[in-house]
Amino acid sequence: MKADFKFLVWSFFCLCLFSSCENQNDNSFDSANMEVNEAKVDKLYDANSNLKREFGKALVKSLKESRVLRDLIKNESLKMFDNDYEVLYQIIKNERLENNISVRESLLKNLGSESLLEQIERNNPTLTILVPVLPENSFSAELWDTQSQIPKVAIRLNTSNDVPIINQDGTEEIIEARYIPSFPVIVLKDSERIIPSSNSTNKNSKTNIIGYISGVSYKFLDDCFDGSKRLKNETARTVNSTLLDSKLITSYNIYTALNVDGWQRDYIYYNITPGIPRGSIKYDFQETIKSFSLQGNAVAAYNKIADQTGDPKSLGFLANPIGGWSAGNFEFKVRIIVNGKNGIGNEIIKYFNATPSDLFDFTYVRGTNWVTKMYYFVSINGIKQMNLNIPIFNWDLDQYAASIKIDIEEIDLTETTILTDSRNVEYASNFGVDISGGIGEYVKIGLKYGTSQKVNKNSTVQRTFTQGNDLLGDVIVNFGDNVIIGASGGNYTTREYNSGLYSITVEPTRVQ
Numbered sequence: 001m002k003a004d005f006k007f008l009v010w011s012f013f014c015l016c017l018f019s020s021c022e023n024q025n026d027n028s029f030d031s032a033n034m035e036v037n038e039a040k041v042d043k044l045y046d047a048n049s050n051l052k053r054e055f056g057k058a059l060v061k062s063l064k065e066s067r068v069l070r071d072l073i074k075n076e077s078l079k080m081f082d083n084d085y086e087v088l089y090q091i092i093k094n095e096r097l098e099n100n101i102s103v104r105e106s107l108l109k110n111l112g113s114e115s116l117l118e119q120i121e122r123n124n125p126t127l128t129i130l131v132p133v134l135p136e137n138s139f140s141a142e143l144w145d146t147q148s149q150i151p152k153v154a155i156r157l158n159t160s161n162d163v164p165i166i167n168q169d170g171t172e173e174i175i176e177a178r179y180i181p182s183f184p185v186i187v188l189k190d191s192e193r194i195i196p197s198s199n200s201t202n203k204n205s206k207t208n209i210i211g212y213i214s215g216v217s218y219k220f221l222d223d224c225f226d227g228s229k230r231l232k233n234e235t236a237r238t239v240n241s242t243l244l245d246s247k248l249i250t251s252y253n254i255y256t257a258l259n260v261d262g263w264q265r266d267y268i269y270y271n272i273t274p275g276i277p278r279g280s281i282k283y284d285f286q287e288t289i290k291s292f293s294l295q296g297n298a299v300a301a302y303n304k305i306a307d308q309t310g311d312p313k314s315l316g317f318l319a320n321p322i323g324g325w326s327a328g329n330f331e332f333k334v335r336i337i338v339n340g341k342n343g344i345g346n347e348i349i350k351y352f353n354a355t356p357s358d359l360f361d362f363t364y365v366r367g368t369n370w371v372t373k374m375y376y377f378v379s380i381n382g383i384k385q386m387n388l389n390i391p392i393f394n395w396d397l398d399q400y401a402a403s404i405k406i407d408i409e410e411i412d413l414t415e416t417t418i419l420t421d422s423r424n425v426e427y428a429s430n431f432g433v434d435i436s437g438g439i440g441e442y443v444k445i446g447l448k449y450g451t452s453q454k455v456n457k458n459s460t461v462q463r464t465f466t467q468g469n470d471l472l473g474d475v476i477v478n479f480g481d482n483v484i485i486g487a488s489g490g491n492y493t494t495r496e497y498n499s500g501l502y503s504i505t506v507e508p509t510r511v512q
Contacts, residue, residue, distance in 0.1 A: 041172045044160050051120045052188050055127070056153040056166045058110035059188070063150055064168055066106060068097045070146040073186065077131040077141040081210070081227045082193045082220065083353055084329050085141040089127040090213045125216060126191040130156075132325045135364045138182040149184040156189035163187075180325045192331050192411045193225040193353075194218055222351035225331070241490040245510050247285075249492065252484035262447045263480045268508045269395060270444045277450075278434055280443045287392040287477075288509035289334065289406075290494070292352070293385040294359060294502050302360060302380055304501060305330060305410040305470050330354045331411040336392050339401040350390050351411075358386045391511065395479060397428040397444065407474035408502055428479075448480065473499030477506050 045053055062069055072095055077085040093104040101109075108117050120127070131141040139151075153166045154175070161177035165185065175181055194210065197217040207220040208228070220226045241249060251264035254273055266272040270279035294301035336348040356362070361381040393400075403426065430450030434443045444450075475497035486493040496503045 040174055041164050044157060044162060044164055044174065045155075046159050048123055049155060049157050049159065051116075051123055052127070052155050053164070053166075054111065054116060055107070055120050055124075056155055056188050057170060058107045059129075060153045060166050060168060060170070061110040062103075062106040063153070063186075065110075066097045067146055069103060069106065070144075070150070072097075072103070073129055073131065074141055074144045074146055077129070079227065082191065082225045083227050084193075085131045085133065086191065086193075087129040087131075088191065088194060088210065088218065089129065090121075090125070090216075090218065091211050124190060125196045126194045126218075128189050128191040128194070130187040130189055132185070132187060134182060134185075134325060135180060136182075139184045144184065151184035151186045152181075154181075154185050154187045156187050187325075193221050195221050221331075222349070224351045224353060241492065244484075244492055245508075247510070248483055248508065252482070252487070252492070256482050256484065257487065264483050265395065265479050265508065266444070266447060268483070269397075272444060272447060274447065277446050278443045280441050281394070281396045281398070283394050284510055284512050285508040286394050286511050287404075288507055289350075289388050289390040289392065289504055290507050290509070291385050291496075291505045292332075292354075292388055292408075292502060294383050295498060295500060298360065298380040298383050301383060301501070304472070330356070330359070333409050333411050334390065335407050335409075337405040338393060339404075340399060341401075348392060350392070352388060352390060354386055357384075359384060389509070391509065392506075395508070397479060398431045398442070402426045402428055402479045404477050405474050406477060406497070406504070406506070408472045408499075408504075410470040410472065472501040475499050475504065483507050 072092060073087055076087040076092060080086075081088075093107075094102050096102055097106055104117070108114060111117050131144065133140040137143060139149075144151075150168060152168060154163050155166070156163070163175045163177070165173050165175055165181070167173065195218070197209075197219050207223055208226055210218040210220065212218075247268055248264070251267040254260065254267055255262040255264055260274060262272075262274060266279075268285055269282055271282065272279045294305070331351065331353050334350040334352070336350070338346045338348060340346065361384055363381060392404075428444070428449055430445045431442065432445055434441050434445070477497060481495055483494060484492045485495050494505050494507055496505050
C-alpha cells in the first residue's frame, strides 16, 4: 500500500509539474505570438496611415462609450450620400452626442492631443467611415443593432491589401486580404468620390457642394457619386425593338440591312439617305455609353481592378475578397478624347460606380480561422454586363474628328497629372452652304466623306492621368461604325468596342 501511495503521490507531482511547464509554454507561445503579431501590424503602416491608426484607436473608445455616435454613423451611412454606405468625418464632427459633447470632442478626449487631431484632419481631408456590407447578412448598415453591437475599426491601407483591425480592448490584429470578417466592423478610409475644392486641380468642378468646412469646400468628384441624383442616374437597357430608338433601327434598315454603302450616323445626325444626300446637323441625339463589362478570365479581371499593391499570389482562391470589403464599391473614370478641327482637342471626363454584383457573378464559401469565423472565396463564376447611360456629346462632323478615343481606369486615388496626347485623325470636309431651297443653310453634302477628300491632321489634347489607378486600356470609336450590326426577330445587336480588358457599347441616344 505504501508503495502504491508513493507511486500515486509521485505521479500527481509529475502531472502538476508537466501541467505547469505546459502552461508556461502556452503563455510563452501566446506572448511570442502577440509580439510577432504586433510586429506585423506595425510593418503595415506608413506615416499617413499611422495617423488613421491613432484616429481609429480613439474612435473605438468613442464607439464603446456612445450609443448616440453609433446611431449617428449608422443613420448617416444609410443616407448613402455618395452612393455608398459612407460617412464623411468632416460633416459629422460637430454633431452632438451624450452630455452635449461633439463627435470631435469625444475623439479628442480619447486621442489626448489637439495637435495630433489637427494633423490627422489636415492630412486626411476626406477621411471617411464606411459601414461595409458583409456576407450572408453578418453585418451591414441596415442590420446594425447599435444597442448591442459595438464594431471594431479597420484601417484601409494603400500599402497593403491586408487589413489591420483595432479591437474594442485596443489590441490589434490583421485580417489577411483573402478573408472577409463576419463580425461588426467599420472602416476608416480616404474617399475616392469626394474632393476638397481648395485643391487647384478641383476648383473649377461644377458638381454639388457637400459642405463648407474650415475654409474648404467639399464637392463630389462627379455627379454620378451624388446620392441626391441617384434616381436620375438609374437606367435599364435591353436591345429590343420596343426599347431601341426607332431612328437607330431606321438607319440600320437604310444602310446595313440592305447592304447599301453609307453611314448609319449620317441619317441619325443629318437625316442623310442615298436619296437625300444633304442635311444639317440635328441635336436630337448624343453619343452615349450604354454598357460596360470586364473581359477575359473572371478572376484575372477581378484581380486587375481590385489589387493595388502588386500581382496576387496563386493561392487557389482570390487574393482579395470580392469588392474589397474595406473599400466599398468600385469607381471608374471614363476619359473621352474628342479632337476639334482647330487642332486642339477636348478631354471629356465622366465617372460611374459599380457594385461587385454589377460586374461579377460570384459565390460565398464559408471558412474559419483560429481567431474567429471568416469568409473567403474559392472562385468567381463569371463576368456580367452592366447597363449604363453616360452621355458624351453631339457628334457634329463639321466641328470634330471622325473618330474619338475612350479609355477607362478604375479609381484608387484622386491626385492627377496632366499629359499631352497627340494623334493623327481624319476630318470630314464635305460641308457647305446649301441655297437650293432659297434659304442658305450650312449642311453636310454627300454620304460619308462625299466627293471631297478627307483631311488628315495631327491633333493634340491635354489629358489627365491619375497615378496609382488601374488602367484598363482604350478603344477607338469611328463616326462611320455601324451602331446596329445585326438583327434577329425583334432583337438587335449593337456594336461593342473591346480594349482586351473591358468592352463597352457606344450608341447615339435621343436627348430631345
